[in-house]
């Protein structure tokens with residue numbers, strides 16, 4: 586059969602029951618993505634991905650035999666809410682959502698940067714109930730990822746957060762696994778695809794900042810309020826999550842020195858281009874005096890720098906260590922599919938220990 590040559594064909598034997606809590610654009614995209622990839626995952630890893638519950642603020646649906654993610658995604662995309670479906674429960678208590686037995690809870694609720702709620706409460710309760718947690722929501726990761734990971738370890742479960750820190754660009758997992766044993770001295774990164782796409786479009790096609798923002802919105806990668814991207818908030822949030830997890834847990838968003846690309850002066854842009862440089866919105870966390878100094882600002886990247894060629898919605902990260910030198914990862918463009926694919930990756934990782942797939 587096309588696409589399976591050379592691969593052992595497995596009958597799915599390992600059931601992975603998952604719930605999606607928060608059924609907006611991201612939740613619906615995940616439901617559809619899993620629906621489209623379930624055959625591949627079953628064939629390749631022997632895992633039967635089963636959506637057993639979805640919840641939004643109006644209610645929830647559950648079925649131990651599995652819900653149709655594609656149909657639910659279409660329902661959501663037509664602007665309707667879960668409580669309007671027949672068979673829906675018109676309340677939303679997490680214990681009821683989990684009652685049917687859930688291995689992984691995917692949390693894709695609106696982010697509150699100050700309190701992490703309601704996603705943080707859902708994460709804590711899910712872990713307490715013995716479920717793995719996968720975060721699409723940046724709020725809980727920003728405020729409490731290390732704490733959630735400690736709680737999860739005590740319960741023998743895990744917290745996946747790759748969708749909150751670059752999605753398709755691997756960041757946390759690279760640092761933790763490939764740089765284990767070394768001291769991480771600095772993180773330098775392009776973490777916001779929207780800003781990088783805007784800067785690239787302005788340079789390559791000479792369009793205005795506002796035209797480039799509108800294009801990024803049409804491409805579906807800018808946040809609903811694009812000032813979150815262009816003022817550097819998105820980069821600051823992602824970098825704070827990484828800094829707390831990898832350098833200093835005391836780092837907080839309000840201590841990030843932040844300048845966005847909306848503050849670029851035309852003379853500066855013209856000078857950068859004339860001298861062969863490229864402007865990137867760079868997030869930087871430097872280990873210093875037992876803590877970390879975290880900044881976000883546009884910088885001019887010269888031609889020999891690995892970030893010079895990171896154009897469009899692509900992202901990049903450079904880790905500087907004492908014993909393992911420097912490591913640069915590029916790629917992971919922001920797009921419509923990347924968050925859903927990163928969530929699926931984290932779901933599958935719950936079945937993978939020490940690089941060996943079970944199932």
Ligand code: HSE
Pocket residue numbers: 776777778779780806807808814819919
């Ligand atoms: N708006 C973000 C970006 C995607 O442009 O990278 C979600 O984090």
